[in-house]
Every structure is written in structure tokens, then in C-alpha cells.
Amino acid sequence: MRPKMLLLIPILLSLPTLALAANSSSPSLYVMYQQYSSTLQITPSHITYKYSSSFYNTTTSSTNDERTIKYNSNSFNVNVGPLTNYTGKVSVNVSPFSISITSQIPQLARVLLIEPGLIEEVVWAGFTNTTTTVKGLTYFNNTATLVLQFLNGSNFANITFTISHTQTTYQKALTLLLHKVNLTMTGEYQLTLTIQGTQPQRYSKMEFNYEGIRAQAPYNTSIAYYNGTYVPAMIWSSKASGLLATELTNLQGIVEFTDIEFFGVNGSVVGSLDNTFSSIYFTHQGFILNITYNSLNSRIKIVINPNAEYAKASVATTVLVNGNPAVVVITDQGVESTATVNLYHKVMVFGPTTLIYVNTTSSGAYITIFPNGSYEYVSQVEPSVTVSNITLGGKTYTTQIVNINNSSNYVIFNVSMAKNETFAVFKQGSNGMVELNPNNYFIYNGKIVVFDDPSMTYYIVYGYQPSSQSFSISSNLLLPIIIAIVFIVVVAILALRRR
Template identity: 30%
Template sequence: MKMEFNKREKIIIAYISMFIFLISIVLPPYGLLSQASSSNTNVSIYYERYYSSYQNLNGISILPRTGGSTVTYTTESAMSNLTSNVGGAMQITLNKTVYVLTFSPDVSTIKGYVSIYASPNMRLNIHTNIPDLVRVIVNSSGTSTLVWSGFNASDISTYAYINGSGIVYLEFANGSEISVISQDVKVGHNYTLTYSLMLYTLQSIKVSLSEQVQISVPINLPKRYQPINFSTSINGQMFMANEENISPTLSYFNGTLVASLVWKGEGIGFVQNGMLGHEKADFETVEFYGINGTVLGYVHLISYNGTENRLLTSKGTNVYFGEEKILLVHGVKALESMKSYGTVYINGKNVIVLVGNNGQVSSTAKVDLAHEVSINSSESGVLVYLNLNGSVRVVVVTLNNSTINVSLVKPLGIQPTIVTINGTQYEAQRVVLNHSGNIVFNVSLILNGKVAVYKQVSGSIVSLNSTNYFVINKTLVVYDDPSTVYYIVYYNMSIAPSTTQVSSTTSTAQVTSTTSTQIPSTSQNSALTVFHNANVSNVPITPSSSSEKAPITTPELAIIGIIIVIIVGALLIFTKRK
């Protein structure tokens, strides 16, 4: 009996092992890439990491000690760039240097200049003749990040993301303290200014440590509107954060405003090495979106600053840390200029939509289709199909920055018919709807050639503005503030007049119940094109709303099937046991 039980137990374990193995094959690793094809995305990565610790060896005093001070200054720096595909990691060399700085009690007045240029491509160039520069810090949009640390540099070229404008801080060693110069900057502008600083004379410089270590930096893309888990090590302490605070906004990218998502989080580093209390590091990620919602790239920032006071030595240490990773996707374009702006919610997520020249559209969601339409005789806009994780939402963004929700509806019936225009009969389709508000509906075309769309209003027939319908993959897409009956007329398919035609010379015609309907002459739509179409295969033909659940994917079906197999197998085992 015991042997039989052991045999059954082994069978159960085998089922579980098979389940785990199949799960590992079916499910991709969480959070690695934004989409399955991301591994083929070619990108440029620019990375920098700086750590700066300025420690007064003379101890803490109520009155600051400046002259005759001895300072241990520790700096770490890593800077690299790479062109690669998304996925994997880049290996970078981190340089660490420890200086012992001794200052005399003598004070000198130093007059010099500082030249600053923040370029649109996220480079910061600084030139100065003021000595003992140890740090450069950039504050933009409320976030301060260390973008350079070293000692006594006169020319600096580093990476720095500035969201249109910000403040650049230059910090200089000055005895037991730090002297600071600040300058407001705008991207694309040059600044050259003169300054006068009172600095203690540096008597001696000694390098007590110089070493290199290798670090690994992942090459990945965030997932839209999904939390990001991040961690980093700062001076031996691990900081971890879950960036769940996700906000859509406008951000500067290469000198222009684009749609973006901003993730923000706060990581906690706990007590280590005798330091008082815990520490916090700020994490921020900004992903930029271009035409049709394509990913332009992102900037990831980690920043920390504070003062460490050690229990046993009573030595004060001023610390800054900054990490910046810039990833730029090749072959994509940003919206050159913004003409109008709209917002919409998709599954509870706030999505922004930007309209540029020629009806081009950018968004924090993917744009499946964009087409310029006429709302009324005095107003126009752009019809936009938005796709967020499989949920489709259709809107019209007007030139006055309003957003009109559009329902994607399915016709109640579509029947072939014949219409008469100026004595000539044409093949047509009669479309019946029952919906209110702004709508979009689709009709599969049964004939090739030019088409025009008419609608029935109060018993009369009027033509639609030709900008409000277009053809995609032999499917006619119609946008309107709806009627109940529409006619799709095929102008190149004329036939001989029938005896049932109804003649009319007015601008409208009465609809009859015969198989032939008289329609007045009108300008034919000779060019039906989609202005900006991101992915025509994704344009839905049947109604869809953001409240609908996404269809079950193949991996999910596989998992369900595996679970069923396990349950059935377990039931069979225990049934035989009885």
C-alpha cells in the first residue's frame, strides 16, 4: 500500500514539474521589454553614473571650520555610450578616486568666468577658469541630479536631461565647506558669466585610492502605463523602488514638446556602517512618444543627496549621487509642432493626444489610425484610433483643443440597391444604423472604384463631406454625427436607367421604397486616402470599447489547458486510490 502511495506521489510530482516547465516556456520574463518585437529595436544608449562624497576630517563643530581643514573627497564616475538592440546589458567601467585635500587658513578672491551650453540632444557643456570644481548638479522639473563629479576640471562635457529649462549648480571645494554658483538655463542657449568667489587656498592634494570596477546596465524599454521596479547600489547600500506614480504630460525632446509618460518612485536605503537613520533616493523615468505613438526613447534618472553623520567619529559627510541613462530609438520621428491637444481615458488610464501639421498625431497610447475630418461647416479635427494594450478608443481632437468621444458601431443591416443620379443609375449599398452621438462605422466594399456617401435626413438625401469617409483595405470607414440610413454609391458602376427611377432637379430627393433611389448630382470623391495610418490591420471592423476585456491570448489558452490537464490527472490518481 505504501509503495502504491509513493508511486502516486511521484506521478503528482511529475505533473507539477511538467506544469512548471511549460509555464517557463510559455510566459516571458516580467518587465524586460515593452513588446515582443522590442529585441529587434535598434537603439543608442548613453549612460553616466557619478558619486561624490565630501568629508570633513576635522569633525563636527557648532562653528564651521574652514581654514586649515583636511577633507577626504571621494568621487566615482562612469560614462559610456553604445549602439545596440533592446535586450541584454552593457558593461561599463566605474572609476573611483579618493583625494585627501588640505587647505590653508588663507583666503583668496578668485575672479573667473563660467560658460554653459545645454544642447537639445541632452548634452551639457561647461567651461570655467575657476579652480577646484568638484560637482555639477542639474535641477529640472523639481528633480536635482548629479551629472558630473571629479576634481579641478576646466572643460566638462556630460549628459544631462533638461526639460526645456532648469538650473545648473557648480560646486567648488572651499575648506570644510562647498561654495556654489548657480545659473538658470534654457535648452539651446549659451551663457557666459563672470563670478567672484572667496576660496581657501588648497595647500596639498594626495590621491589615497584609485581603482576600477565593472558594472552592468540593462538595455530595456518600459511598458506603457505599467509599474517599473528599479534598484541601485549607492556606496554599498541597496536602494529599491517601485515606480507606480505614472503621469502623462508634455516633455521636451530634442528641442520640441512631445507626449510623454513620467514614472516617479522613492527608494529607501537602511542603516549601514554606523550611519544615523535611513536614506532616500529618488527614481524618475520619462518615456517620449513620436508620430503614431511610437517610442522615441526614454531618460532614467536616479538622484540622492544628503549629509551622513557617523556615530563614532562625529565626522560630517556631504554626499551626492546621480545616475542617468538615455535611450534613443532609431528610425522614429517626433511631432515637429503641436497644433492641438486632447485627453481621453482608456481603461481608467489618462491618455494625451497631440495633433501636429498635416493631421499627424502623437499620443501616450499607440495610434492605429489618424484622419482629418470635418466636424461642421466651421470646425475641423482629426479622427484618431487609439490602442492601449488591446483596448481601442476612437476620438476626434479639434483645433480648439477639445476631445469628442466617438462610438464605433456596427450597422444593423447592409443591402445592395440601385440609385439614380441625373438620370443615370448606379450600384449602391443601403446601410441602416440606430445610434446617437458621433459615430464611426465600416462597410466592406463590394465593387472597386470611386465611391461617395449620402445620408437620409428628414426624408431627404444629402451628401457627406468627402473628408469624412475613406477606404482602408477595401473597407469604407465613415465618420458622422449620425443619421439612420446611408447610401454607398459606386460611381464607376453605372447601368441603364430603369422605369422605376424618380426624376428630380432640386438639391435633395425623396426616398422611395422602390429598388431605385433618385439622388441629386454632387461632386464625386476622386481621392480617398488615409493621411496617417499607423497600423491599418488593427483598425476594428466591429464595435469595440475600452470597457471590453482584451481577448485571451495563445499563452493564456496554453496555461488554462495545462491547468485542466493537471486537475484531471490529479482526479484520476485519487479516484484510483479509492
């Protein structure tokens, strides 16, 4: 057998201690929600700027609950003044779920975040007159572009930052030429909105709905950033767009949907993200009516399971289970996966290896994950068992003799215990009985479970004390080891002859 490589993160090995997976109960969830809109409208007679916002933070037991929130909206007439040079510093501070911006340059109106292929967000919308710090809920995975838009009369002036999770603070000293503007409020009101909660279903399509616009998206499995580290994730994303262009009219509209679910130890859900971003740009230059309309709207909801366990990856790979891709990550806290992890156990195949049972839909598979990220499927076999006595070292032991069908894969099988006492497992080798490494068998749900690079016959010897230093070498790895040893010996002999 040659281990197959599908996906590898080259991180130093740090295997978990011997453990079995156990599903935890559903705890309370912490929910953070934010929605911003920003609209600039220009006609020959006046310029109008409007921004709106709503927020809530709450603790709940389900993300499917409806929630009623207040939506605050403010409208202004924009009074355009002369061009003015503004000089100052702009500072950005990045944390796992938020970004704050301090600008000494006034007239900041929008902060956008763009990560191509994944997400767009309105981090903040409003208007600043002096040095101000603004903050918004946000998420990005790897590297993103942060766009600061300053109101410049009838348009916006952009300042951009490239941000990542490897750096928390950014700063630029700028001189920005802007039309000085003053805002006169023309309207202020509140709306009450009902937010329908949604929760992704792993390994299923996701249906999105925004103001009558519907879209469906299949899932993708990946590794995504979550609160300081990278964990297995499922991502649903879709886009709906429209375009109308004539001699007089240009209409461009787009709605982008992104949902991400993050998974921790045993495949438990550690958090989720729900984001919708819409953009409408409309111009009409006619004989009677001339208008430009530039509007952005964004809403984001982040759900955190505060009791879920997750940790930094040491080995990561992607396997196929029943045709479904499952990301599997080995950490020092256990096994994380987009699939449900029903069992994990440290075994020895030349070196430390992790045996897991993962389930993506209705059934699952046993898999061994090697330290380099490669993997092998493990065949579950049905043994035939007889009970007899055998003699080892001049002593007679009650023994279960287990026969299995030969397999080209690693195998796993289970046997009901014959006696409630210490036991060791042997297999029939070409030169007699060979003791298995004690890591390669264990008790699970009251049965003895045995993992091995298979033989035909096994012996479960009761009353026998397992060897503490026992080490089982896979027969498939024995030949490469012998070749390596021979090579080292030959090199050493040649080096001695040259002296």
C-alpha cells in the first residue's frame, strides 16, 4: 500500500494522545449582527447622501430564531465647497472579528472589505467631520483589501490597505485633495425589521434569499480562518447580477451571498458566518432627467460556540467519504473535521499515525492519517472467532483465535471480550506469532478493536501482559527500511576505504 496525498499543510507533527471521540451537548451560542447601507444620489439640482445601520449582540440556543431589530436611517443634502488639501494619518487595527479605523482626515463615509472569490462587506458607513475612530464587524480568510471611501462632493476618493491575519496594525500618512463638504440633515427615522435566522446544513445545498432575490449554492470544503487559527470549514457562496446598458441608461446590480461554517474537535460546530452584500449603480443622462445613484448594502452575522474546542493544526488533509470531500485536521486537542468524527485513536505504523472514523452523511469510513498528511482507507472486516488454549513461555492461556479474509488494505475488526482481564494481541507471521503494538488494539463500546496491516490469523491472549515496548512495523514499510539501512552501511564502508 502506498499512502495517497490529497492535501497537505506542512506543519510540524503534534499528534493527540490516545482518545475516543465523544459528542458534546449543544451550548448557548453568541451571535453578533451588523447591517450597513450607504447611498449617494446626484441630480443637476442637488446631491443627497444617506446611510443606515442596525446592530445586535445576543446569546441564544438556536440561530434559527427570528429577531426584530431597529434600523436607523439618516438623510442629508450635500453642500459642496472648494478643493482642500487634508493631511493626516490613517490607522487600521485588525482583530479576528472586527476592524477599527482611526482617520485624521475628515469626510470618511464608507469602509469596504473585499476578498476576491470569497466575500465583500460594508464594514462601516456614516460621515466624519474630524479625527474619528470607527469600528465594524467583519470577516476575511487570508488576505483582503480594505477600502476607505471619503466623500468628495459628487463621488468618493479611495484609500486602500492590504490586510492579513499576520499583522494587526497598519498606518499611512496621507495628503488627500477633497472637495470640502457640509451635510444638512433632511430626514431621520427608524424602521423595525424582522430577521429570519438561518443555519447551514453540512453536505447540503444552501438557499439564499435577499429582498426577493434567490440563489442556490453547493458546498465547498476547505480550511478557513477562525478566531486566531485555521480550522476545517464548509463554504457556500453565490452571486446574482444584472446589467442594463443603453445610450441613455447604465444599470449594474449585484448581490453576493457567503455562508461559512467552522468545525472543531470531533466535527463539532465552533462557529458560522452569514454575509450578504449588494451593490447598485445607476446612471441616466437624458434630455429631462439626469441622475446617478450609487448604493451599497451589507449585512453580516457571526455565530460563536464559546464552548467548542479547536486548536492549531499539525497535519491537515482532505479525504473522500461516500463521494463527499471531508477535511481532516490533526491537533494536540483531537481531530477536527467537516465530517462527524465518531472515533479517533493513535496507532503505530512505523511511526505515530491517527486512526479515525468519519461520517459525512448516512455512513462513514475508517481512515489512517499519516504524519505527512497522506492517508489510507481501512477496511472493516467480519472475523470468525474460536476459543482455545495456547502455550507461551511454558504457560497456558485462554485465547480467542480470530480469522479474517485477507485484504490489500489496512484492516480493523472487533471481537467481544471472552474474559474480563488483561490481554495481548498477536498475529500469525511467517516465522510464528508476532505481538502487535499495544497502541493498535483497544476496547471500545465493550469490544476489543484491532487495527493492523493485515494477516490471516490473530490471537487474543487473555492473562498475558502486553509488552510495554512492543512496536509493530508495517510489512509494506519493512522493505524501504531495509534498503535505507543497506544504503547507510554501504556509504559508511566506502567512506572508510577512502581514508
